[in-house]
Amino acid sequence: MRFNKLQATQLFDGYRFHQDKVLVLQENGTVEAIIDASEGGDDVQPVAGILTPGFINCHCHLELSHLKGRIPEKTGLADFVRQVVQQRDFSEDAISQAIADAEQEMQQNGIVAVGDICNTTHTLPQKKQGHLYYHNFIEAMGANPAVADKNFEYYETVYRQFEPLPASIVPHAPYSVSDLLWEKILSYPQKQLFSIHNQETADENLWFEQKTGGFAEMFKGMGLSMDFFQPSGKTSLQTYLPRFHSEQQLLLVHNVHTSEADIELARQSATSVYWCLCPNANEYISRTMPPVALLVKNDCNIVLGTDSLASNHQLSIWEEIKTLQKHFPELSLEQMLSWATINGAKALKIEAQYGSFEKGKKPGMAIVTAGS
Template sequence: MILSAEIVLPISKPLIFDGAVLIENGKIIELGPLDNIKSKYRGHECITFENAVLLPGLINLHTHLELTAINKIILKDKADFIGWILALVELKKGVSKSEINNGIKNGIKEITATGTTTIADITTRNTFSPVSACGESFNAIKNAGLRGTVFLEVINFDHSSADDYWNDTTKIIEMLRKNENDLLSVGIAPHSIYSVSSKLLKIARDYTIKEKMKMSMHVAESMEEKEFVSKNKGSIRDIYHKKFKWDGKRDFKRYLSSIKYIDKNGLLNKDMLTVHCVNLNEEDIRLLKERNTSVVHCPRSNTFIGVGVAPFDRLISNGINVGIGTDSYASNYSLSMWDEMRFAYLLHRKTNNSDIKAEDIIKCGTINGAKALGINNKIGTLDVGKDADLIAVRLHKKDIDIYRDLLLNTKSDDILMTMVAGKIIYSSGIEGLKSVN
C-alpha cells in the first residue's frame, strides 16, 4: 500500500513535498515523490491524506499508565516534592483494581489518538497500595498493538530484605517476559536512589546486564533527593522514610550527586534511561555523555511538581541523547506528546546562549526516543527497511517552518492515523484505510 501526503517528514532527511511511502508486510519499502512511487509501483493501492504530513510515530519515554485512574494533578500552592509523593501514595490506596485497569485503557486511548506509537511505561507490583497491579499495563499495551517497553518498578529501601524482595520480583519479571513479542519488551525500573537500597540496586543491575534488559530510573529530580544523596539528611530521611518505617540507615555513603552515585554503582550505561535529570552539574553531564546514557526530559511534570527546569540546552549541546516523556496524570494534564513537546519548545526556545529549534524537539520525540530504547534500527525515522510506525497529522500552514507549524498548532483532533508496524491502531474516519501487515 502507498500512503501519500502533501508533506512526508522522514526526520533523517529533508522533507518531501507531495511525498509517498510504500509499505509492505509492516515495513517501509520505499519513500519519495508520489509521482515516482506511483509510476514505479503501478497497481498498488494508494491512500492520500489531504492537507497532511506523514511522519514517524511519537515515542513517549516515561509514563505510569496505572496512575491514569487518579486523574488529577496533585498540585499545592507551595511546591513540595515529598508532600507530592506522600499525597500520591495516599491517593493510590483509594483506587480499585478495576479503576486502575480502566485508567490504563483510557490512557492508551489518549496515547494512540495523539500519535504516539511507542511508550516506556512503569508498572508496579504491590508495594504501598493494597491493590496489586502486578504489571497490569503490559497486556493492555500489547492488546492495543502499541510498541514499547514496560518497566517493572523496584522499590524497597530496607537492605536486609533485598534478597527476598528480589526473589518475588523476578517471578513477576519472568511471568511478564513470557509474553514479550516483537513490539513489546520488559525492563526494570528501580524507583529512585532514596527508595531502593544500594544492595537491591546492584542485584537489579546484575540481572539486567545478564538478561540484556533496559533500565529506567528517576534520577536527580529534586533538591530533596540531592540533599539526601550528598548529606544524608533532609525531608526524605525525616518525613518520607519515617512514613514507611525505613529507619534512615542506609547501605551507601554520601555522594556529590545522584549521577555520581549511580555511576559508582555501575548503572550509568547505554541501557539506562535516566528520567528527569533536573539537578545536574558539569561533571554529571560529562559522565552522562561518556557513558552514552540517555536522559528522559519531562518538563511539564517537573514544572507541576515544582522541582525546577532540567538543563535541556546543555544536554543537547553536549551531544547527550535526550528523549521526552509525559509522566503521569498525577503530575500532568495530558498524555499527549504534542502537548509535551510544545511545552518543551516554549520553555527552552532561547536558553542561555543556545537556540532550540522546533526540529530538535521533534527529534527528541521520535529518533532520540528510539535510540534511548535501543530500537533506532527499527523505528524513529521514515527510512527504507524500518518498521512502518508512522502517523498522519493535519497541516495548519500557519508557519513556513513545518516543524514549528506542527509543534505549535497540532491538537488532538489533528491526528488522522496512527500506525505501528503497518497496523493501524487509530484513525479518525479516513475512508479506505487498512492495515498493511
C-alpha cells in the first residue's frame, strides 16, 4: 500500500500538539499512524503551517447564505431577526448559488462536518452531493400552542425529505416553542441529537424570569396574547433543560447570557450538553462575547460554530478561533483547536470518523497558519 507522509511545522492530532512527528495517511485519507520524523524515510512531504484534523462547524444556517452583507451589524438580536425576515426578494437560483458558494468556502477553510439549521429544504440538493458531512437540525418554532400540530406537521415533512441524510427535529429557541410543540419534538422517534439557540440575549432570561422585556413586546407586536404563559421565575436554561431526557444529547448555541448557576444545573443534568460558541456572530449582531472563562473554569464541553453568513463575514472556524484569541488571550491554541476538532465531532456524534488523527479514522484535514 502507498502512504502519504506529512510533516507540518506543527502537528495537532485533535487533542494536543506533537513535535518532530510525521502523519501517515492511506491514499484515501484514512489515518495509519503518527511516527517519529526520524523514521519517516525520504518520501515525507513538508507542510507549512499547523496541520489539524478537519474542522467541525457545529452551528451554521447554510440556507441563509444569500444574506451575506445584507444585514447591518451591531443592532441587537430583535432588530437582526426583523431584518432577516424582511429579506424576501431572492430567486431560488440566487439562494442555491449562495449555498453552493458558501459550502465551497467552508471546504476551502478546512471544515469537514457541519451542524446545520434548516427551516426549509433549500440546502438539500447541495447536501445530497456529499461534499461535506451535515447533521441537519430541522428547526421547529411556534410560541402559540394553537398552531403546534400544524407547525409540527410542516417540520416533519421537511425532516422526511432530508432522510436518509442525518437529521433531527429540534426546538429553535426557548421563547419560540410552546409547551405542546416541546412535547412533540422531544417525544418524536428520531436520532436523539438536539440543538437550541440558548441565552442569546438578556431578554430571553427576563421573559422566563418575569415575563417582561423585549420578548413581551415582540409577542404583543405580533398580536399574540401569551396569557397562557406563566413565568417560571428561573432563567431560560433552568426552565427548559429538565424537559430533555437522559439519553438525549444537546448542543446549546451562543450562551452569551449564561450564568454559573446555569452551568451548574447543566453539569448535574443527565442530558449530555455541549456548549457551542459563535463569537463572530455575537460580535456582528450585538457586540457581545460569551462567558468563555466561566465555561472553561467549569470544564464545559466547548465547541465552535460560525452561525450563518447573515451574521458573519465568512464561514471559517479558524476565524472564530482568532476572535476568541483576541478577546480571551489566556486561552491556549491547543485548547481551542480541540474545541474545533474532537469536541465538535463528539457534539455531532461523529467521533468514530472525525475529529482526530487516530488510526482507522478518516477525519479530513485543515492547514492553518498561526498569526494569519
